[in-house]
Amino acid sequence: MSWxxxxxxxxxxxxxxxxxxxxxGTYVAGGTNECNLNIxxxxxxxxxxxxxxxxxxxxxxxxxxxxxxxxESEPILAKAVERLGVRxxxxxxxxxxxxxxxxxxxxxxxxxxxxxxxxxxx
Numbered sequence: 001m002s003w004x005x006x007x008x009x010x011x012x013x014x015x016x017x018x019x020x021x022x023x024x025g026t027y028v029a030g031g032t033n034e035c036n037l038n039i040x041x042x043x044x045x046x047x048x049x050x051x052x053x054x055x056x057x058x059x060x061x062x063x064x065x066x067x068x069x070x071x072e073s074e075p076i077l078a079k080a081v082e083r084l085g086v087r088x089x090x091x092x093x094x095x096x097x098x099x100x101x102x103x104x105x106x107x108x109x110x111x112x113x114x115x116x117x118x119x120x121x122x
Contacts (some may be wrong), residue, residue: 002026003062007070007110007117008037019027023094025107035110035117042093043100050080050104065119070111073119077108 002025006014020031024038039062047061054060065073084101092099110117 001041003039003041005023005037005039005062005107006120006122007064007107009114009115009117012120015110015114017110017113019109019113022093023102023106024033029120031098034058035114038101039087040093041104042095043103044098046084046095046097047080047104050083052076063121065107066121069115070117070119071115074111074115077104077111081108096099 008014013066015035016033017104019072020033022026022029022031026038028034044061048059051059051061051064053074054064064076081101081104082109084097084104086102086105087100089096089099107119111119
């Protein structure tokens, strides 16, 4: 199981980054500029540790990003990446801090590139 995380414009169209991404649970060989990252659920526990609690005091993990703009999410993503680091394990599926942080670093780059874009998670 996994999430597909997008950043979209006001017309709900997926945006395209200046940077190519070839990473995630599934990805386009050779990379893509489409702001769509597939992230394994294996990182769920780590995401619950770095994202804010909801109004009820429950942890939402990656779902916290849903409908947030790049501008709103940038400081939280930056802190999460700093805390988790980005040193990847050879096994993408392994729930390491670096693997989770590397995924969030991609989302952080989109948040900075598209401050008015909104995250969408399916």
